[in-house]
Amino acid sequence: MTVSESAPDLGRTTWAIAEGYIPGQSHGPAPEMESHEAACMLNVGPREAHVAITIYFEDREPAGPYPVVVPPRRTLHLRFNELTDPEPIPRDTGYASVIRSDAPIVIQHTRLDSRQAENALLSTIAYPGPQ
Amino acid sequence: MTVSESAPDLGRTTWAIAEGYIPGQSHGPAPEMESHEAACMLNVGPREAHVAITIYFEDREPAGPYPVVVPPRRTLHLRFNELTDPEPIPRDTGYASVIRSDAPIVIQHTRLDSRQAENALLSTIAYPGPQ
Amino acid sequence: MTVSESAPDLGRTTWAIAEGYIPGQSHGPAPEMESHEAACMLNVGPREAHVAITIYFEDREPAGPYPVVVPPRRTLHLRFNELTDPEPIPRDTGYASVIRSDAPIVIQHTRLDSRQAENALLSTIAYPGPQ
Amino acid sequence: MTVSESAPDLGRTTWAIAEGYIPGQSHGPAPEMESHEAACMLNVGPREAHVAITIYFEDREPAGPYPVVVPPRRTLHLRFNELTDPEPIPRDTGYASVIRSDAPIVIQHTRLDSRQAENALLSTIAYPGPQ
Numbered sequence: 001m002t003v004s005e006s007a008p009d010l011g012r013t014t015w016a017i018a019e020g021y022i023p024g025q026s027h028g029p030a031p032e033m034e035s036h037e038a039a040c041m042l043n044v045g046p047r048e049a050h051v052a053i054t055i056y057f058e059d060r061e062p063a064g065p066y067p068v069v070v071p072p073r074r075t076l077h078l079r080f081n082e083l084t085d086p087e088p089i090p091r092d093t094g095y096a097s098v099i100r101s102d103a104p105i106v107i108q109h110t111r112l113d114s115r116q117a118e119n120a121l122l123s124t125i126a127y128p129g130p131q
Numbered sequence: 132m133t134v135s136e137s138a139p140d141l142g143r144t145t146w147a148i149a150e151g152y153i154p155g156q157s158h159g160p161a162p163e164m165e166s167h168e169a170a171c172m173l174n175v176g177p178r179e180a181h182v183a184i185t186i187y188f189e190d191r192e193p194a195g196p197y198p199v200v201v202p203p204r205r206t207l208h209l210r211f212n213e214l215t216d217p218e219p220i221p222r223d224t225g226y227a228s229v230i231r232s233d234a235p236i237v238i239q240h241t242r243l244d245s246r247q248a249e250n251a252l253l254s255t256i257a258y259p260g261p262q
Numbered sequence: 263m264t265v266s267e268s269a270p271d272l273g274r275t276t277w278a279i280a281e282g283y284i285p286g287q288s289h290g291p292a293p294e295m296e297s298h299e300a301a302c303m304l305n306v307g308p309r310e311a312h313v314a315i316t317i318y319f320e321d322r323e324p325a326g327p328y329p330v331v332v333p334p335r336r337t338l339h340l341r342f343n344e345l346t347d348p349e350p351i352p353r354d355t356g357y358a359s360v361i362r363s364d365a366p367i368v369i370q371h372t373r374l375d376s377r378q379a380e381n382a383l384l385s386t387i388a389y390p391g392p393q
Numbered sequence: 394m395t396v397s398e399s400a401p402d403l404g405r406t407t408w409a410i411a412e413g414y415i416p417g418q419s420h421g422p423a424p425e426m427e428s429h430e431a432a433c434m435l436n437v438g439p440r441e442a443h444v445a446i447t448i449y450f451e452d453r454e455p456a457g458p459y460p461v462v463v464p465p466r467r468t469l470h471l472r473f474n475e476l477t478d479p480e481p482i483p484r485d486t487g488y489a490s491v492i493r494s495d496a497p498i499v500i501q502h503t504r505l506d507s508r509q510a511e512n513a514l515l516s517t518i519a520y521p522g523p524q
Contacts, residue, residue: 010409010491010522016141018206018239019171019254040412042449042489056173056206075411075449075489096173096206096237098141106489106520108411111254123412123504124255124386124517127237129141147272149337149370150302150385187304187337227304227337227368229272242385255386255517258368260272278403280468280501281433281516318435318468358435358468358499360403373516386517389499391403 010044011104014129017097019109020055022081024091037080039099039126042106043070049103055089056096063087070105099126141175142235145260148228150240151186153212155222168211170230170257173237174201180234186220187227194218201236230257272306273366276391279359281371282317284343286353299342301361301388304368305332311365317351318358325349332367361388403437404497407522410490412502413448415474417484430473432492432519435499436463442496448482449489456480463498492519 022037043049049072052065066083070076080089080097089095099107107126153168174180180203183196197214201207211220211228220226230238238257284299305311311334314327328345332338342351342359351357361369369388415430436442442465445458459476463469473482473490482488492500500519 010407011520014141016173016175016237018173018237018256019169019208019241020206021208038412040487040489042409042411042491044409044447044449044491054175056175056204058206058208062204073449073455075413075451075487077412077414077451077487094171094206094208096171098173098175106409106411108517108520109254110412123502124239125411125520127142127239127256127259128520145272147304147306147368149304149368149387150300150339150372151337152339185306187306187335189337189339193335225302225337225339227302229304229306240385255370258273258370258387258390276403278435278437278499280435280499280518281431281470281503282468283470316437318437318466320468320470324466356433356468356470358433360435360437371516386501389404389501389518389521 009104011042011106012128013101013104015099015105015107015126016129017099017107017109017126020080020089020095020097021093021111022089022091036111038110039078039080039097040108040110041068041070041076041078041099043072043074043076043103044106045103046072047103048072049101049105051099051101051105053083054098054100056098058094063089070101140235142173142237143259144232144235146230146236146238146257147260148230148238148240148257151211151220151226151228152224152242153220153222167242169241170209170211170228171239171241172199172201172207172209172230174203174205174207174234175237176234177203178234179203180232180236182230182232182236184214185229185231187229189225194220201232271366273304273368274390275363275366277361277367277369277388278391279361279369279371279388282342282357282359283355283373284351284353298373300372301340301342301359302370302372303330303332303338303340303361305334305336305338305365306368307365308334309365310334311363311367313361313363313367315345316360316362318360320356325351332363402497404435404499405521406494406497408492408498408500408519409522410492410500410502410519413473413488413490414486414504415482415484429504431503432471432473432490433501433503434461434463434469434471434492436465436467436469436496437499438496439465440496441465442494442498444492444494444498446476447491447493449491451487456482463494
């Protein structure tokens with residue numbers, strides 16, 4: 001039994017991350033210590049996962065979808081501050097995200113905040129929607 | 132298919148956050164670096180979500196409900212220290228919260244603690260109650 | 263409808279926290295800034311929750327049960343370093359915990375680590391067992 | 394009723410951690426303050442849990458399986474940087490992990506990051522797969 005056959009359905013096709021914030025300032029050498037917000041995606045299945053990210057704001061209509069591909073048997077640590085098409089995500093602004101995929105994936109949300117001299121970390125498994 | 136039609140039911144109508152604590156002291160420029168405790172709410176649906184927050188304490192009856200509205204297709208990053216009606220939440224006091232909504236929402240709990248010179252972060256998806 | 267009647271069943275009766283560690287050293291004024299590991303419990307129901315905590319180790323049989331009571335409509339922010347009966351939890355030692363209750367509760371795990379000059383925080387909703 | 398009989402089925406047999414990163418540099422005395430990434434596993438059941446860890450990367454095929462045993466009624470705080478067979482996990486590289494067990498276990502993901510002078514912590518219950 002290969003790795004890809006052993007867990008073809010691990011994960012969900014819809015995920016939500018209600019917290020989002022990209023600080024405008026960083027301390028420390030880039031890119032390792034640049035403030036960033038990431039969605040870590042894992043696709044253990046045998047097919048490419050075609051992912052669409054929608055960004056929600058407090059005072060305007062949603063942005064997106066931002067298309068992303070996660071290859072089979074791969075992880076993708078996507079930094080929200082690298083999303084530019086259809087538009088960059090504004091800094092120092094609260095947002096939230098919904099992530100949809102055509103194949104099951106697992107998503108974990110992580111933030112490195114280096115606005116002050118020492119960095120801070122947060123992480124949580126995202127909210128899994130219905131199958 | 133519009134964004135609002137594509138995920139009308141993402142989330143739950145009852146959520147719990149068992150950890151709560153607003154430090155009485157902060158370091159750093161306000162409001163970005165002020166110590167705060169937040170409930171990040173996401174409403175991807177096509178209708179307003181009418182939300183009621185109840186605050187539980189260790190040694191007295193609950194406070195609330197605190198009414199909040201999350202517009203359709205919007206996120207709201209609610210800071211607990213900005214709640215004042217029916218009463219402000221006391222500082223340096225442990226509390227917990229239950230959040231009920233008349234439409235499905237997703238809630239993530241985040242805390243920035245800047246009591247000492249450097250900040251610390253925590254975050255977790257809240258506990259989802261029954262549908 | 264009173265608060266207690268509106269959510270009599272919120273939560274679970276079994277929870278697990280796989281990560282546990284009480285540092286032996288602290289920086290900062292006690293007790294606010296003392297390193298601690300906490301299980302924040304919320305009982306929104308109308309009855310007392312009688313809770314039993316069992317502590318698991320890497321190299322010996324489990325300790326406990328440690329009995330705790332969470333009153334109705336109350337939260338309890340329990341610090342593991344205050345548990346002394348039947349035995350204190352050793353410092354600088356990895357452990358895990360299982361928490362059982364005779365009424366539904368919600369549990370969130372939090373740690374303040376002040377071994378170095380600046381504090382760090384972590385938090386996550388605990389793992390809910392079967393109903 | 395003994396502890397082992399009271400909760401024979403607590404947990405799941407498949408877990409995913411989508412976020413993984415072992416920093417190449419540390420500050421502070423080793424091993425307590427060495428940067429590390431850990432999977433805290435809890436086996437409350439009466440039998441040994443035979444665990445297999447598979448590591449997923451962004452740009453190559455998965456590594457593993459890494460075999461681990463969690464004894465009955467024990468926790469194991471496994472540091473990913475101590476895994477060496479079949480190969481060590483590269484530093485400063487994003488990865489993800491899937492953990493399978495032949496008995497139910499609970500897994501919590503924790504990271505201590507001490508690349509800068511002060512440490513940071515993150516933790517989250519891992520994503521539970523199907524039973």
